[in-house]
Amino acid sequence: xxxxxxxxxxxxxxxxxxxxxxxxxxxxxxxxxxxxxxxxxxxxxxxxxxxxxxxxxxxxxxxxxxxxxxxxxxxxxxxxxxxxxxxxxxxxxxxxxxxxxxxxxxxxxxxxxxxxxxxxxxxxxxxxxxxxxxxxxxxxxxxxxxxxxxxxxxxxxxxxxxxxxxxxxxxxxxxxxxxxxxxxxxxxxxxxxxxxxxxxxxxxxxxxxxxxxxxxxxxxxxxxxxxxxxxxxxxxxxxxxxxxxxxxxxxxxxxxxxxxxxxxxxxxxxxxxxxxxxxxxxxxxxxxxxxxxxxxxxxxxxxxxxxxxxxxxxxxxxxxxxxxxxxxxxxxxxxxxxxxxxxxxxxxxxxxxxxxxxxxxxxxxxxxxxxxxxxxxxxxxxxxxxxxxxxxxxxxxxxxxxxxxxxxxxxxxxxxxxxxxxxxxxxxxxxxxxxxxxxxxxxxxxxxxxxxxxxxxxxxxxxxxxxxxxxxxxxxxxxxxxxxxxxxxxxxxxxxxxxxxxxxxxxxxxxxxxxxxxxxxxxxxxxxxxxxxxxxxxxxxxxxxxxxxxxxxxxxxxxxxxxxxxxxxxxxxxxxxxxx
Numbered sequence: 324x325x326x327x328x329x330x331x332x333x334x335x336x337x338x339x340x341x342x343x344x345x346x347x348x349x350x351x352x353x354x355x356x357x358x359x360x361x362x363x364x365x366x367x368x369x370x371x372x373x374x375x376x377x378x379x380x381x382x383x384x385x386x387x388x389x390x391x392x393x394x395x396x397x398x399x400x401x402x403x404x405x406x407x408x409x410x411x412x413x414x415x416x417x418x419x420x421x422x423x424x425x426x427x428x429x430x431x432x433x434x435x436x437x438x439x440x441x442x443x444x445x446x447x448x449x450x451x452x453x454x455x456x457x458x459x460x461x462x463x464x465x466x467x468x469x470x471x472x473x474x475x476x477x478x479x480x481x482x483x484x485x486x487x488x489x490x491x492x493x494x495x496x497x498x499x500x501x502x503x504x505x506x507x508x509x510x511x512x513x514x515x516x517x518x519x520x521x522x523x524x525x526x527x528x529x530x531x532x533x534x535x536x537x538x539x540x541x542x543x544x545x546x547x548x549x550x551x552x553x554x555x556x557x558x559x560x561x562x563x564x565x566x567x568x569x570x571x572x573x574x575x576x577x578x579x580x581x582x583x584x585x586x587x588x589x590x591x592x593x594x595x596x597x598x599x600x601x602x603x604x605x606x607x608x609x610x611x612x613x614x615x616x617x618x619x620x621x622x623x624x625x626x627x628x629x630x631x632x633x634x635x636x637x638x639x640x641x642x643x644x645x646x647x648x649x650x651x652x653x654x655x656x657x658x659x660x661x662x663x664x665x666x667x668x669x670x671x672x673x674x675x676x677x678x679x680x681x682x683x684x685x686x687x688x689x690x691x692x693x694x695x696x697x698x699x700x701x702x703x704x705x706x707x708x709x710x711x712x713x714x715x716x717x718x719x720x721x722x723x724x725x726x727x728x729x730x731x732x733x734x735x736x737x738x739x740x741x742x743x744x745x746x747x748x749x750x751x752x753x754x755x756x757x758x759x760x761x762x763x764x765x766x767x768x769x770x771x772x773x774x775x776x777x778x779x780x781x782x783x784x785x786x787x788x789x790x791x792x793x794x795x796x797x798x799x800x801x802x803x804x805x806x807x808x809x810x811x812x813x814x815x816x817x818x819x820x821x822x823x824x825x826x827x828x829x830x831x832x833x834x835x836x837x838x839x840x841x842x843x844x845x846x847x848x849x850x851x852x853x854x855x856x857x858x859x860x861x862x863x864x865x866x867x868x869x870x871x872x873x874x875x876x877x878x879x880x881x882x883x884x885x886x887x888x889x890x891x892x893x894x895x896x897x898x899x900x901x902x903x
Contacts, residue, residue, distance in 0.1 A: 335372035345379035349390040354623040366647045369666035373643050392626035393421025393648030394604040397561045402429035402837045403592035412449035413676040414843045418602040419650030419660040422452040426491035431458040433692050433835045435471025450670040450678040456491035463790035466877040467885035470762035475508035489516030496522040500532045550574050561587045564607045566594040587629040596847045609658045618655040691815045692835045696766040698808050703801040705745040705770045718902045722882045724775035729873040731880035735902045747799040749779050759794040760886040771884040779861035781822030782807045786836035789876040793886045820856035828856035
């Protein structure tokens with residue numbers, strides 16, 4: 324801040340000149356003194372000048388509503404919303420979020436450094452602060468083919484960007500524990516920055532080794548005991564409440580006034596439909612207060628604790644000199660957001676963002692990321708060559724998808740055959756599953772069987788397939804599966820439901836094959852139509868495309884399928900489809 328502006332700010336704070344804006348008659352949630360007190364909030368430019376009684380050029384009478392710091396999401400993958408960065412920002416701003424710390428892990432796995440640059444570039448159009456943590460694990464595994472590979476050398480140029488805070492979730496905890504050189508190089512490159520962790524169920528000396536490396540947090544705790552051990556080792560705990568994984572109820576009992584600075588709220592992955600229907604960090608505050616947490620403490624976890632962890636010195640509190648990022652609640656039970664201010668300007672009111680959608684042309688654009696070989700129905704055939712005419716069909720490994728889970732179970736089943744090929748069997752809930760490499764048109768295809776979708780006919784397909792995001796298709800016949808795959812190539816990425824040679828529903832995701840370029844409400848509507856179309860095929864999963872998107876993630880579960888083939892996750896190796 325230039326000297327003359329600082330002088331003006333001090334004059335406003337001292338009452339020697341009027342503020343630009345005064346929020347009158349509010350109840351200020353003070354997350355530093357852990358109290359709620361009455362007062363006006365005087366704003367000059369982008370900053371809070373003072374708390375007390377002030378005059379200003381413009382004033383808003385809050386009539387006793389609660390003035391809170393703008394909410395902060397400590398860890399989020401914007402891609403999971405299926406919205407562009409500015410549209411995501413508009414959506415969460417309406418719920419009181421004024422800052423997010425984004426890990427562009429999915430963009431990076433598809434587009435490499437271009438994906439990270441896309442987030443930083445388009446965040447300039449956002450009505451909130453969008454900070455970035457550099458993706459640490461691209462690719463997530465050598466058993467799946469991503470669109471890029473990022474080394475410490477690739478990440479280092481981003482460290483000079485003031486919006487880059489450090490290194491994102493270090494998922495390769497075995498690499499840390501066993502001192503793998505390329506993993507340690509990334510940690511060393513960010514040693515003076517924040518380094519986030521990702522270590523589900525890690526315990527004992529391996530956990531100690533992980534923390535000793537310099538990693539500072541974890542958002543994968545699902546039990547209080549796990550979080551307590553990590554807390555004792557010095558990790559900060561991000562409590563997660565997303566679409567697929569919800570840990571707030573299990574972890575909240577650990578939070579006290581003494582430990583609050585070591586806990587934060589995050590969403591990690593949240594679908595646009597739930598962002599619109601239930602909110603984001605405001606939803607977590609409501610839920611925490613409903614479970615008995617004092618409102619000032621819940622709001623502290625959503626603001627001040629996160630700001631302190633990331634070194635955001637001028638965010639996270641309603642205090643003189645702080646950036647005027649504010650969320651106004653009508654009460655501290657329902658926590659309905661009535662007004663949101665970012666850098667002193669009103670950006671949302673009564674649940675709607677007041678900032679117009681950004682026109683992202685030219686520099687906002689991204690090249691097509693769906694590059695496959697020529698796709699034909701013959702690619703979906705799974706050959707079966709019996710040794711003799713009397714031989715029974717051999718048994719095959721089968722992946723079991725589970726509701727609201729990203730891991731899988733497994734079984735060995737005798738598959739149906741026809742004309743020398745393995746075929747799907749709807750009566751036994753055995754669908755074919757295909758993964759096609761979509762980054763370099765290599766022609767690599769993985770083939771397997773999956774149980775749990777309960778499709779009676781047709782096919783569903785997606786270019787959202789964690790973490791490498793290859794083209795993934797599940798279906799009951801080769802023609803519909805091929806049509807689904809070809810349609811997504813034409814869309815430059817997306818989601819689709821096909822039956823009997825017809826496209827029943829689709830959602831185009833042309834930005835990296837991961838997110839839409841449309842408004843949130845339109846994307847939500849199309850996703851609802853898509854889910855209904857999947858149910859018309861007999862699908863019994865509540866979120867079939869969420870389940871589909873994790874079936875190629877080769878680091879979680881018992882059995883997964885990538886473009887390289889069937890993966891025994893427990894052994895971390897490829898195995899043949901036919902059981903030996």
